[in-house]
Amino acid sequence: MKNESYGADECDWIFGGGQPCSSTDKSPGKVIFTQAGEHKITLRVWNAVEERTSQQTLRVDAAMTIDFDFTVAINDIAPGTVSIINKSKGGSQYEWTFEGGIPSTSNQQHPGTITFADGGEHKIHLRVFNGSKYEERTKTLTLQPPIQADF
Known part of the structure; x- marks a missing residue:
């Protein structure tokens, strides 16, 4: 995951259904989703003055083989x-x-x-x-x- 936030001192990620399921790293890197479906990803950032939250839904399709x-x-x-x-x-x-x-x-x-x-x-x-x-x-x-x- 790439964090494009600015002005924040701290951050907190939640990866619904992901591995890892959360992170406090500014750029947590690779997250693995093993189940197909929609997964909510939440990023909360804050500094001494304010706090903001962003949420997105990631769709993961099943791996497919055809034969x-x-x-x-x-x-x-x-x-x-x-x-x-x-x-x-x-x-x-x-x-x-x-x-x-x-x-x-x-x-x-x-x-x-x-x-x-x-x-x-x-x-x-x-x-x-x-x-x-x-x-x-x-x-x-x-x-x-x-x-x-x-x-």
């Missing part, structure tokens, strides 16, 4: 039923797109099972939001064409 896997039921021949396994952490909103899939989109954290009717490459795209930023990841599923009999 998913999928497994194809039975075999890789279309039509294929695919189970999606979301391994992402720290997200608050999820936007899935399943190219050629039924359903074609989902906003569920765990979208479950998706059916792909046709063979070929199908892109599975995930976009995750953690409160302040988006991260994205795309993987490709390949299914063989449906079996056919011909002579």
Whole structure:
């Protein structure tokens, strides 16, 4: 934290949810917030004549990782039923797109099972939001064409 106060002889910091939780140093330096959410920071400064207080709210978002896997039921021949396994952490909103899939989109954290009717490459795209930023990841599923009999 950087103290931009002037005219004060003493100061007192309170870091709601921070480590350390308080300081009397003019510039307390690094404060660590381990929990996501809003944290109130209060600075009280004074001298022999007067006292002033300033308060600000700091928003800390969850650390985010984005990853998913999928497994194809039975075999890789279309039509294929695919189970999606979301391994992402720290997200608050999820936007899935399943190219050629039924359903074609989902906003569920765990979208479950998706059916792909046709063979070929199908892109599975995930976009995750953690409160302040988006991260994205795309993987490709390949299914063989449906079996056919011909002579």
